Amino acid sequence: MSCKCFGLFDSFNKRHNLDQEKQAQEFATDNIRLFSYNSLRSATSDFHPSNRIGGGGFGVVYRGVLRDGTQVAIKRLSTESKQGSREFVTEINMISNIRHPNLVELIGCCAEDNHRILVYEYMENNSLASVLLGSKSKYIALDWPRRVAICLGAASGLAFLHYEAEPHIVHRDIKASNILLDKDFHPKIGDFGLAKLFPDNVTHISTRVAGTVGYLAPEYAVLGQLTKKADVYSFGVVLLEIISGRSSSKAAFGEELMLLVEWTWKLREEERLLEIVDPEMTTYPEDEVLRFIKVALFCTQAAAHQRPNMKQVVDMLSKDVHLNEKILTEPGVYRGHSSKHLGIGSSSSSSSKTKGKPSVDPSSSTNIMSSHSITQMLPR
Numbered sequence: 001m002s003c004k005c006f007g008l009f010d011s012f013n014k015r016h017n018l019d020q021e022k023q024a025q026e027f028a029t030d031n032i033r034l035f036s037y038n039s040l041r042s043a044t045s046d047f048h049p050s051n052r053i054g055g056g057g058f059g060v061v062y063r064g065v066l067r068d069g070t071q072v073a074i075k076r077l078s079t080e081s082k083q084g085s086r087e088f089v090t091e092i093n094m095i096s097n098i099r100h101p102n103l104v105e106l107i108g109c110c111a112e113d114n115h116r117i118l119v120y121e122y123m124e125n126n127s128l129a130s131v132l133l134g135s136k137s138k139y140i141a142l143d144w145p146r147r148v149a150i151c152l153g154a155a156s157g158l159a160f161l162h163y164e165a166e167p168h169i170v171h172r173d174i175k176a177s178n179i180l181l182d183k184d185f186h187p188k189i190g191d192f193g194l195a196k197l198f199p200d201n202v203t204h205i206s207t208r209v210a211g212t213v214g215y216l217a218p219e220y221a222v223l224g225q226l227t228k229k230a231d232v233y234s235f236g237v238v239l240l241e242i243i244s245g246r247s248s249s250k251a252a253f254g255e256e257l258m259l260l261v262e263w264t265w266k267l268r269e270e271e272r273l274l275e276i277v278d279p280e281m282t283t284y285p286e287d288e289v290l291r292f293i294k295v296a297l298f299c300t301q302a303a304a305h306q307r308p309n310m311k312q313v314v315d316m317l318s319k320d321v322h323l324n325e326k327i328l329t330e331p332g333v334y335r336g337h338s339s340k341h342l343g344i345g346s347s348s349s350s351s352s353k354t355k356g357k358p359s360v361d362p363s364s365s366t367n368i369m370s371s372h373s374i375t376q377m378l379p380r
């Protein structure tokens with residue numbers, strides 16, 4: 001009797017599996033695995049809070065273990081996206097086509113019912129943000145050679161996205177929490193291509209802008225001008241964070257509560273640039289560190305066209321090239337709408353000593369800072 005029951009159950013299961021297979025075949029993909037919602041539920045013990053790694057503007061990330069024992073990072077997108085599952089899978093399939101040693105690998109996704117979930121390779125050391133800028137408990141000392149490798153790896157990954165990936169990708173959200181670190185602290189850029197999945201989710205955009213202020217190129221934040229140079233700007237900010245071990249997300253430097261970029265510019269004017277170096281780093285080659293700081297300053301110039309492209313950045317970081325500082329102009333900053341210094345502009349808005357050219361200076365328009373206008377101006 002019990003055998004018969006099992007038999008029935010078995011054939012039900014087979015049919016059920018066949019249905020699932022059929023559903024999967026509808027989105028036949030070359031590159032990615034399609035996961036059933038149930039398999040991801042069991043990989044994360046039903047998305048148990050103890051498996052939560054963190055959360056950002058796109059959703060919550062969980063650590064999961066697949067049935068074959070592989071560890072993965074499972075990102076459950078918090079989107080009410082109107083995008084159908086087919087479009088979602090097509091988009092993901094395109095992103096997953098893009099492979100590079102410095103890009104986090106997208107293993108697969110789930111688009112069952114309303115669920116939109118991404119499955120990534122698991123990065124043991126979490127992100128640059130948690131290792132270098134996070135709470136003391138997660139802090140891991142990184143010596144200069146390790147920091148150099150992280151800077152170079154991240155630059156190579158971004159150069160690849162800009163020039164070799166098909167289609168070319170502007171990341172739009174380069175920041176320390178999107179530079180992930182594997183067990184050997186080898187850096188990989190995460191979340192590339194994700195912005196494309198959120199074509200019209202306005203709430204999401206404004207949340208994200210609020211959280212990412214310290215990294216936003218001014219012309220992108222305010223005028224919505226999105227080019228590769230916006231990523232170059234954000235990359236420059238990350239460089240400064242790696243060198244200084246300090247987060248750019250708060251305006252907290254010097255008496256004037258400057259942003260990291262502004263503070264660096266001020267120190268340069270006062271010929272005290274090495275003061276930004278992370279005090280945790282006791283030994284480092286001064287010349288090389290100075291070159292890296294200057295590369296960061298070239299990347300964060302107010303005028304987008306003055307910034308180098310990412311291929312040039314890779315060269316500037318990896319070769320002992322001479323940087324022509326005579327053509328270096330002051331950085332642009334976007335201060336968001338939470339600061340008392342509303343507006344954006346060249347760093348001279350808070351450093352009266354600076355005298356560089358305020359090339360892109362939308363700070364002259366004073367009415368651009370309401371969260372409403374930011375939301376409308378940011379294209380995703």
Ligand SMILES: Nc1ncnc2c1ncn2[C@@H]1O[C@H](COP(=O)(O)OP(=O)(O)OP(=O)(O)O)[C@@H](O)[C@H]1O
Pocket residue numbers: 053054055056057058059060061073104120121122123124126127130173177178180190191208
């Ligand atoms: N593949 C991964 N392996 C390990 N940890 C990851 C992985 N992907 C993301 N994380 C971690 O999960 C946390 C949340 O990531 P998430 O991308 O959701 O937010 P974020 O990077 O802070 O913001 P954003 O939404 O702008 O990317 C981060 O601390 C990140 O380091």
Ligand SMILES: [Mg+2]
Pocket residue numbers: 056177178190191
């Ligand atoms: Mg992220």
